[in-house]
Amino acid sequence: MAVSNVTFYERVEEALHDRQLQTALDISTTRFTTGRQNALAALPEAEALRDHARRIRAHTIAHLDRYLAQFADSVERVGGQVHWAETAAEANQIVAELALSRNVKNVVKSKSMVSEELHLNQTLEANGMKVVETDLGEYIAQLAGEKPSHIIAPVIHKTRQDVADLFRRKLQATDADLADVPHMTALARRVLRSEFLQADMGISGANFAVAETGSICLVTNEGNGRLTTTTPRLHVALLGMERLVPTLEDLGVMLQILARSATGQKTSVYTNIITGPRRTTAGQPIEPDGPDELHIVIIDNGRSQILGSELAEILYCIRCGACLNACPVYQQIGGHAYNSVYQGPVGSVVTPGLYGLDPWHELPQASTLCGACREVCPVRINIPRMLLKLRSETAEAGLNPDWLKRGLRLYRQTVVRPGWYHLGGQLTSWLSRKIADNGWFKKLPGPLSGWTDHRDFLAPAKKSFSQRWREEREQ
Amino acid sequence: MSQRAAFLNRLRSRLPQAKLPEADPNHPSSFRGYTFAADIPPADLVDRFTQELNALAGQVYSAKTSQEVTKIIRQILNKHGAKQLISWGSDWLEPRQLVATLTAAGIEIVDSELPVIAADRKVKLTALDKIKVGLTGAHGALADTGAIALISGPGRGRLASLLPPVHIAILPQQKLYPSLPAFLAAHHEATTAGSNLVFIAGPSRTGDIEMTLTMGVHGPGELYVILTP
Numbered sequence: 218m219a220v221s222n223v224t225f226y227e228r229v230e231e232a233l234h235d236r237q238l239q240t241a242l243d244i245s246t247t248r249f250t251t252g253r254q255n256a257l258a259a260l261p262e263a264e265a266l267r268d269h270a271r272r273i274r275a276h277t278i279a280h281l282d283r284y285l286a287q288f289a290d291s292v293e294r295v296g297g298q299v300h301w302a303e304t305a306a307e308a309n310q311i312v313a314e315l316a317l318s319r320n321v322k323n324v325v326k327s328k329s330m331v332s333e334e335l336h337l338n339q340t341l342e343a344n345g346m347k348v349v350e351t352d353l354g355e356y357i358a359q360l361a362g363e364k365p366s367h368i369i370a371p372v373i374h375k376t377r378q379d380v381a382d383l384f385r386r387k388l389q390a391t392d393a394d395l396a397d398v399p400h401m402t403a404l405a406r407r408v409l410r411s412e413f414l415q416a417d418m419g420i421s422g423a424n425f426a427v428a429e430t431g432s433i434c435l436v437t438n439e440g441n442g443r444l445t446t447t448t449p450r451l452h453v454a455l456l457g458m459e460r461l462v463p464t465l466e467d468l469g470v471m472l473q474i475l476a477r478s479a480t481g482q483k484t485s486v487y488t489n490i491i492t493g494p495r496r497t498t499a500g501q502p503i504e505p506d507g508p509d510e511l512h513i514v515i516i517d518n519g520r521s522q523i524l525g526s527e528l529a530e531i532l533y534c535i536r537c538g539a540c541l542n543a544c545p546v547y548q549q550i551g552g553h554a555y556n557s558v559y560q561g562p563v564g565s566v567v568t569p570g571l572y573g574l575d576p577w578h579e580l581p582q583a584s585t586l587c588g589a590c591r592e593v594c595p596v597r598i599n600i601p602r603m604l605l606k607l608r609s610e611t612a613e614a615g616l617n618p619d620w621l622k623r624g625l626r627l628y629r630q631t632v633v634r635p636g637w638y639h640l641g642g643q644l645t646s647w648l649s650r651k652i653a654d655n656g657w658f659k660k661l662p663g664p665l666s667g668w669t670d671h672r673d674f675l676a677p678a679k680k681s682f683s684q685r686w687r688e689e690r691e692q
Numbered sequence: 693m694s695q696r697a698a699f700l701n702r703l704r705s706r707l708p709q710a711k712l713p714e715a716d717p718n719h720p721s722s723f724r725g726y727t728f729a730a731d732i733p734p735a736d737l738v739d740r741f742t743q744e745l746n747a748l749a750g751q752v753y754s755a756k757t758s759q760e761v762t763k764i765i766r767q768i769l770n771k772h773g774a775k776q777l778i779s780w781g782s783d784w785l786e787p788r789q790l791v792a793t794l795t796a797a798g799i800e801i802v803d804s805e806l807p808v809i810a811a812d813r814k815v816k817l818t819a820l821d822k823i824k825v826g827l828t829g830a831h832g833a834l835a836d837t838g839a840i841a842l843i844s845g846p847g848r849g850r851l852a853s854l855l856p857p858v859h860i861a862i863l864p865q866q867k868l869y870p871s872l873p874a875f876l877a878a879h880h881e882a883t884t885a886g887s888n889l890v891f892i893a894g895p896s897r898t899g900d901i902e903m904t905l906t907m908g909v910h911g912p913g914e915l916y917v918i919l920t921p
């Protein structure tokens with residue numbers, strides 16, 4: 218994965234100063250978190266369902282080899298073809314060869330995070346194909362040449378004016394087309410509909426795959442997932458290897474909590490469960506429509522690395538996005554600052570897990586360890602535990618910046634010596650009276666400025682706790 | 693070694709080092725904690741379904757006879773100035789004589805089989821894209837979410853509920869279930885009868901631009917469910 222030369226902290230700075238982004242984040246994260254709460258509160262069995270969903274995911278990951286083999290057999294039994302890709306390069310090659318051998322020119326895609334991991338669009342475009350994202354948000358991001366900034370709402374960082382300007386530039390939209398959001402949406406529908414009708418290949422991801430039946434499940438609200446997997450004669454589904462559940466009934470359990478956790482909907486509009494290509498007898502189709510070929514590419518791309526480690530629990534994730542919306546850090550900095558396909562708390566574990574700590578060691582620091590992510594996670598993943606693990610690995614590998622290393626060394630030397638510790642306390646208290654404004658720091662110097670750039674910081678009390686303790690006891 | 697064997701062997705070599713809290717060696721079996729039966733008594737299924745689907749901007753009609761069904765369908769067609777339908781086959785629509793009644797009323801049911809040859813398929817799709825209304829049956833409906841369940845198969849295409857801007861589904865009342873798990877438990881053929889099982893909860897929608905709710909972005913913008921006895 219490409220690592221940008223702008224640092225994490227520079228991207229955070231930029232996000233914090235982006236007024237539009239700040240408003241969008243406030244509205245969206247509040248709406249999603251309250252929606253989630255209400256939807257789960259209306260489901261009496263919600264807590265027990267979450268426990269059960271966790272057990273299903275844990276059991277599946279622990280026997281992933283067995284369930285993947287069963288899934289592949291099931292797919293082949295219903296006439297689908299299965300491909301195995303260890304790396305992104307292998308996956309890209311498999312899809313490109315499929316497309317080239319079938320003379321594919323036009324490709325439509327419904328949202329797939331795995332494909333972003335692979336940079337599949339670039340590969341197909343380099344082979345002369347036209348690739349169009351069809352989820353409205355992803356389409357807007359593609360037109361703008363940007364990356365999605367949220368798992369569920371890819372362009373929450375854009376205003377309708379931004380989108381109108383973009384449509385005017387890229388789609389020659391008229392004033393009538395841009396009158397309001399419904400008109401803009403109608404324009405996008407027309408443009409994308411003609412892409413669907415002309416597409417030779419549809420590429421989708423999968424929210425889940427069912428080992429017992431060989432089905433894949435895609436949930437969408439727009440219906441682009443259904444069109445992508447119905448109009449082209451060739452359907453290629455990209456499946457991250459961990460996305461399995463053993464049975465159709467288990468899928469039912471997951472679906473009961475997925476939309477509720479993601480957007481606060483009771484259900485997504487379309488829950489699309491695909492089992493094989495369109496049915497045939499004696500080589501002749503017996504179903505009126507659906508793709509004539511279904512290829513499922515099972516992708517590792519670093520996941521087995523995560524599996525054999527302390528981070529394996531993150532593979533229970535069902536990509537609902539709830540931990541993003543609940544995270545006080547994400548709420549402030551949004552998705553782009555993470556510079557990765559996977560953002561927020563889940564991304565801070567997955568990204569270093571997939572690509573290594575070295576370029577990504579800042580992400581596990583982007584957390585207050587408040588535990589909100591674990592609280593809202595439908596499968597109760599202990600994200601803070603893994604963030605701490607990654608932080609300690611960062612320290613052991615000597616990846617922390619020098620000021621932090623020196624600061625921590627000084628801190629350690631101080632706190633183990635009571636005399637130094639008291640002296641330090643008194644010094645801080647004296648200093649704070651000098652520079653605090655009504656008990657608050659408005660601006661701290663040097664490396665401490667990070668605490669006060671975007672908010673005030675409470676100054677320490679005049680008397681330390683131990684001082685007061687002593688005084689109370691003497692009374 | 694085959695790609696598959698290499699892939700699975702790699703997992704097997706990693707699994708012993710995996711830290712997997714609460715991973716039981718046995719499948720956790722069925723979830724028995726659903727409260728839906730207590731929540732929605734059979735007598736309330738219709739009301740609850742109607743309420744949920746209305747909340748998602750879908751419309752529910754009730755019809756007693758095939759004449760009434762035909763009348764409702766014609767009203768919807770008239771509203772859109774349409775005379776043609778992409779439809780499921782007559783075997784899959786109840787009442788059974790419906791297709792005959794519709795045809796007698798001057799409504800044309802277009803052929804919607806997609807050819808296997810890519811170029812022919814595109815031509816056919818482009819023609820079908822002009823049809824404004826799709827008609828299907830349904831294998832069930834979920835009262836707690838307002839979703840209808842459609843299983844594809846011979847005579848039961850996906851396009852009728854997908855391509856046109858308007859979708860009409862005919863649903864016999866006895867096919868109402870309290871929830872998704874109840875439907876799945878009763879329909880073991882759901883993933884074997886055809887290549888596609890879809891749950892549809894209201895018209896297509898998006899909130900991608902400034903979280904403003906907009907209907908009909910890719911799938912149908914209008915959904916009508918006609919309940920029959």
Ligand code: SF4
Nearest residue numbers: 534535537538540594
């Ligand atoms: S870690 Fe949990 S909350 Fe976060 S996206 Fe995954 S399933 Fe959802």
